[in-house]
Amino acid sequence: MEENWANIITAIGEDLNRPGLVDTPARAARAFEFLTRGYQQSVDEVVNEALFPSESSEMVLVQNVELYSLCEHHLLPFIGRCHVAYIPTGKVLGLSKVARLVDVFARRLQIQESLTSQIAETIMTVTGAEGVGVIIEARHMCMMMRGVEKQNSVMKTSAMLGSFREHQATRDEFLQLLQM
Ligand SMILES: Nc1nc2c(ncn2[C@@H]2O[C@H](COP(=O)(O)OP(=O)(O)OP(=O)(O)O)[C@@H](O)[C@H]2O)c(=O)[nH]1
Numbered sequence: 001m002e003e004n005w006a007n008i009i010t011a012i013g014e015d016l017n018r019p020g021l022v023d024t025p026a027r028a029a030r031a032f033e034f035l036t037r038g039y040q041q042s043v044d045e046v047v048n049e050a051l052f053p054s055e056s057s058e059m060v061l062v063q064n065v066e067l068y069s070l071c072e073h074h075l076l077p078f079i080g081r082c083h084v085a086y087i088p089t090g091k092v093l094g095l096s097k098v099a100r101l102v103d104v105f106a107r108r109l110q111i112q113e114s115l116t117s118q119i120a121e122t123i124m125t126v127t128g129a130e131g132v133g134v135i136i137e138a139r140h141m142c143m144m145m146r147g148v149e150k151q152n153s154v155m156k157t158s159a160m161l162g163s164f165r166e167h168q169a170t171r172d173e174f175l176q177l178l179q180m
């Protein structure tokens, strides 16, 4: 990866030997590895068995999980917030694990729609929940810094599974909790 960054820097007409750039290929390689570290993670490892028995069958919402991902078309960041809700059936997931699972999929090359579905499906599988709802709101640098150059548009995507898809009342409760 280091060699490839060196090629890119040369290709844009920069001088790889100038002091500010000497370490950049290695640094950029480390940064890019970090930004895509989701590929090195597995759901089981991240959850680390942090599933706890609970009688609760009421909605759990983790709101405003910050999200940094890379769009798979331009390799530019999209940045925003993710809201995750589910209705447990006998076990609840460790709170931090919800945010960790968001990162497992955000730290890859993504489009926002797939990222949203992957998070929802994983929470559903891991918890055996009755239903899951995920909403992501994000700003795409590929639309802001370049291309169409729109600074204020926000992309909102949702994935509703199980009771969140089947029952209007469940979906409404989710959307109401988000607005509180
Ligand atoms: N649906 C979806 N599209 C995305 C996402 N991230 C980037 N894109 C879009 O991917 C498309 C790629 O279009 P192309 O025409 O192949 O590429 P381009 O010439 O760079 O397009 P422009 O961005 O319009 O300049 C663009 O419309 C981007 O806005 C995403 O998460 N979801």
Ligand SMILES: [Zn+2]
Residues within 6 Å of the ligand: 071, 072, 073, 074, 075, 076, 140, 142, 143
């Ligand atoms: Zn893009």
